[in-house]
Amino acid sequence: MSTLPHTASTTAVASRRGETPLARTRRTRRINRLLAKEYPNARCALDHTTPLELLVATILSAQCTDVRVNQVTPALFAAYPDAASYAAADRATLEEYIRPTGFFRNKAANLIRLGAALTADHGGEVPDTMAELVALPGVGRKTANVVLGNAFGVPGFPVDTHVGRVVRRLGLTEQTDPVAVEREITAMVEKKEWTMFSHRLIFHGRSVCHARRAACGACVLVRLCPSAGTVGPMDPAAAADLVKEQA
Numbered sequence: 001m002s003t004l005p006h007t008a009s010t011t012a013v014a015s016r017r018g019e020t021p022l023a024r025t026r027r028t029r030r031i032n033r034l035l036a037k038e039y040p041n042a043r044c045a046l047d048h049t050t051p052l053e054l055l056v057a058t059i060l061s062a063q064c065t066d067v068r069v070n071q072v073t074p075a076l077f078a079a080y081p082d083a084a085s086y087a088a089a090d091r092a093t094l095e096e097y098i099r100p101t102g103f104f105r106n107k108a109a110n111l112i113r114l115g116a117a118l119t120a121d122h123g124g125e126v127p128d129t130m131a132e133l134v135a136l137p138g139v140g141r142k143t144a145n146v147v148l149g150n151a152f153g154v155p156g157f158p159v160d161t162h163v164g165r166v167v168r169r170l171g172l173t174e175q176t177d178p179v180a181v182e183r184e185i186t187a188m189v190e191k192k193e194w195t196m197f198s199h200r201l202i203f204h205g206r207s208v209c210h211a212r213r214a215a216c217g218a219c220v221l222v223r224l225c226p227s228a229g230t231v232g233p234m235d236p237a238a239a240a241d242l243v244k245e246q247a
Helices: 021-038 051-060 066-079 083-087 091-101 104-121 130-134 141-151 161-169 178-186 191-207 236-240
Strands: none
Touching: 021 191, 051 066, 051 104, 051 141, 066 091, 083 104, 091 104, 130 141, 141 178, 141 191, 161 178, 161 191, 178 191
């Protein structure tokens, strides 16, 4: 993680009020380029080897950390290797496998229904279009974007809590609805960059732009961010203590 050798105050960071759409687009793309250099290893944090595994892991990640999901899924994937096995699962047994992820009763019900839908309507395979994915039980637009971008190479921009927080702090959108955020951000970023931009924003949110106290003085985006200094310390030493390194 790079740190910036300066002690810029909030007044040194340009205000984004009155920013034109073209200027905001250019700033968004510059932010993406800087994050690409800062997080060259940004990637999907959910362990998976198949589209089905990624779909299941993403469903389990709702209200749960990716780390906890990755602790649960090896045994789960071994016990339920395909859609038909989820469709035929004993609910109580499935619940025990996924209990640590929280909301396990609802999630188990969705996985059983998901397996049945994939088996009946898609030959047991995960579909590769947004319309088909969001029609599946327990699958929303964010989950569909994760699967499209990381399992099928179809550009998608998943908006999780980290992404939403960071883009609002950066002044790239004022929207709070994830679908509206997705629409505004993807209008400014090259389509081929959608998936990776989301990953980079997630890494940045976990490493630097924390919900409670951001590491503003250690942020590579500090000169492009209208929130710099208002959500965390600008002092480099104090900020460096807040940075959480990503593997």
